[in-house]
Every structure is written in structure tokens, then in C-alpha cells.
Amino acid sequence: MTKTIDAAGGALAASPAEGAAIVTRGLTKRFRGGQLAVDHLDLTVPRGAVFGFLGPNGSGKTTTIRMLLGLVSPTSGTSSILGAESPGRALTRVGALVEGPAFYPYLSGAANLRRFDAADPGADPRTVDRRVGEALDRVGLTAAARKRYRAYSLGMRQRLAIAATLLGPRELLVLDEPTNGLDPQGTREVRNLIKDVAADGTTVFVSSHLLAEVEQMCTHIGVMRTGRLVAEGPLAELRSVKVPRLRLETPDVATAAAALASFGLTDIRSGPGELSAELGDALPERVTEALVREGIAVRGLHVLRPTLEDVFVNLTGEGFDVEA
The missing domain is CATH 3.40.50.300 (P-loop containing nucleotide triphosphate hydrolases)
Known part of the structure; x- marks a missing residue:
């Protein structure tokens, strides 16, 4: 535990x-x-x-x-x-x-x-x-x-x-x-x-x-x-204290963002040609299937698992030297 x-x-x-x-x-x-x-x-x-x-x-x-x-x-x-x-x-x-x-x-x-x-x-x-x-x-x-x-x-x-x-x-x-x-x-x-x-x-x-x-x-x-x-x-x-994120590469950023929100994904952040969102309990393969069904072009989809550094920062609000 x-x-x-x-x-x-x-x-x-x-x-x-x-x-x-x-x-x-x-x-x-x-x-x-x-x-x-x-x-x-x-x-x-x-x-x-x-x-x-x-x-x-x-x-x-x-x-x-x-x-x-x-x-x-x-x-x-x-x-x-x-x-x-x-x-x-x-x-x-x-x-x-x-x-x-x-x-x-x-x-x-x-x-x-x-x-x-x-x-x-x-x-x-x-x-x-x-x-x-x-x-x-x-x-x-x-x-x-x-x-x-x-x-x-x-x-x-x-x-x-x-x-x-x-x-x-x-x-x-x-x-x-x-x-x-x-x-x-x-x-x-x-x-x-x-x-x-x-x-x-x-x-x-x-x-x-x-x-x-x-x-x-x-x-x-x-x-x-x-x-x-x-x-x-x-x-x-x-x-698992920190939720994994989904990173989507697509030319249809605005449409994809609206679709991800409708699927229940949160903390959606967009950039040129890509966006990311907290995955929550959603299965990435189901998200991919839904995006394709909506006619949204998917060039790449990745699940970003939290690193140990992410966990440390999430728990303490600060980090420390991870290399030396």
C-alpha cells in the first residue's frame, strides 16, 4: 500500500x-x-x-x-x-x-x-x-x-x-x-x-x-x-498518483480538442499540429477508434506515462538534481 x-x-x-x-x-x-x-x-x-x-x-x-x-x-x-x-x-x-x-x-x-x-x-x-x-x-x-x-x-x-x-x-x-x-x-x-x-x-x-x-x-x-x-x-x-496523458498528432487540432472534451478527457492543451489531455480512465484504443469515426485525421497517438521525476514534483511541488 x-x-x-x-x-x-x-x-x-x-x-x-x-x-x-x-x-x-x-x-x-x-x-x-x-x-x-x-x-x-x-x-x-x-x-x-x-x-x-x-x-x-x-x-x-x-x-x-x-x-x-x-x-x-x-x-x-x-x-x-x-x-x-x-x-x-x-x-x-x-x-x-x-x-x-x-x-x-x-x-x-x-x-x-x-x-x-x-x-x-x-x-x-x-x-x-x-x-x-x-x-x-x-x-x-x-x-x-x-x-x-x-x-x-x-x-x-x-x-x-x-x-x-x-x-x-x-x-x-x-x-x-x-x-x-x-x-x-x-x-x-x-x-x-x-x-x-x-x-x-x-x-x-x-x-x-x-x-x-x-x-x-x-x-x-x-x-x-x-x-x-x-x-x-x-x-x-x-x-498512479499522477494521471497519464494522451498526446495526439493531428492537422485537425480544434476539431480534435472538441472531440476529446466530449469523450470526457480533461486538461486539454493544444499546440501546432498536436494536443494533449489527461487520459483518466479512458482507453487509448477506444479514443483512437472514436476519433477516426468522427473523421478526424490521426497522425500519431501516444500515452505519456508519468516518470518518477513527475511523481516527485507532484508530491512535493519541487524537484532536485536528477543527473548529478
Whole structure:
């Protein structure tokens, strides 16, 4: 169920927490000096979802992740991961990448993963070679396993960081800006990897400020703005908050506009050789059929589905940098 937030900050509709991978209630963090980084966050991440935690830089995303992982103590409120109220009880089932990868530049990718694995008290040293090999294969770095980390591209470094989160069985991956600073090829590699991991049943929580990336890989989203959650729910449902539009290319603009109005379409806007209107519940194929029946020439007809950026602007009245 979709949850949007009213102007006073109250939930208009809430998703049930049953079966959730992450739940927060009133989670708040105020730093010294009075800075309010996260403000009474009520968040529910369903198990099995690829959840996009979206918001501009400084909106409270990383602070929230640090509280979830026990790296920062909340000022107030509660949170649970995989049903455990204490992060320490769940972290063996969680893989996390926070604020970019950090590895030894003079060691190979495989050697870095072995050192990373050795720091895990629950890891079995007898199976480390097998698990490192499987993790490298999972992210497509088997051929580069012996290459030194400093020779890795940015995309390879991000994939190695994700491999480190997959050294053991994980029910939840928490990835903070996993495509930050990558070129288009590296971004596509990481995006496809996240989809593959999720396809195996792992819940993936992805923090990002890139709307286009979230739209391509996530099933659910939560939108943060200045420390507050302004929307949460399945991406398809959030898109339905804004009605799709019909764009019609025709030489009979005036006649077509009158016809669309008679069909019940609203917010009709016209321009040279084309017009658009809110589609509402009308079926585009029925609209096309009716226009032709009225003798109106139809050169092209397109349904414009709302983008994630449209949804964000519709919910908040403002946007943020969607490219950088």
C-alpha cells in the first residue's frame, strides 16, 4: 500500500509492517548544534523488494542508514532489521556498502576480500577461498581476481564492494549510492548486478539521489526531503498518483480538442499540429477508434506515462538534481 505524507507530516495511508525487512517508527537524529538530520521517520521496506531510498544530497539518507546499521545512535524512535530490534542480532544476515568502497590499493581483489572476510567473526575460515571465488564470480570479476585493486576501474571497484557484501548468505543488502561517480557503463553493470541479486530473493535497500537509476531497478521507493519522508510505496502505485496523458498528432487540432472534451478527457492543451489531455480512465484504443469515426485525421497517438521525476514534483511541488 502506498503511503504519502500530508503537509503536517502525518501519514495518509500506511503500509503494514508484517513481513518487512526494515521498519522504523519515529526514527529521529538531531546532531550537536541542533541540526535535525532525520525527523520522525516511519519507514517500511517489504521483504523481497528492491527499495529505492531517494532524496537529494543532505536529505538524511546516509544518516538513516547509519542508524539502521548501528553506526549512529538515534536521538529517539525505534528501528528493526529482519525482525530484530537490535542491529547486532541481524547484521550477520545483512550486507552493507556505506559511502563507497575502501580497500587496500596494493592488494588484489581476491586478497582484499579475504581480509574483509577475516574481520567477520561469524565467517568460517575453512571455506573462505570457495566463498571469495563465488562472490567474485557473482559480480563478474573472476578474471580480475589477481589484479591489484588500484588497477580496477570505478565500476570494478563498486562491483568488488558489492562482492564483499555477498561473502556469506545475505537476506538484506544495504547499498548507499552504489553508482556514485560511475560512467554509464559502470552504472549499468552495478544496476544489472542489483537486479540479479534481488532475483534470488534478497531484499535490496538502495540509497540514491539519481531518479533515473532508481526508476530502472526498484520495485518500491521512499522519498526523503530535508530529513522527512514525503512518499513511500510501490513504484507503480506512486506513478498512479499522477494521471497519464494522451498526446495526439493531428492537422485537425480544434476539431480534435472538441472531440476529446466530449469523450470526457480533461486538461486539454493544444499546440501546432498536436494536443494533449489527461487520459483518466479512458482507453487509448477506444479514443483512437472514436476519433477516426468522427473523421478526424490521426497522425500519431501516444500515452505519456508519468516518470518518477513527475511523481516527485507532484508530491512535493519541487524537484532536485536528477543527473548529478
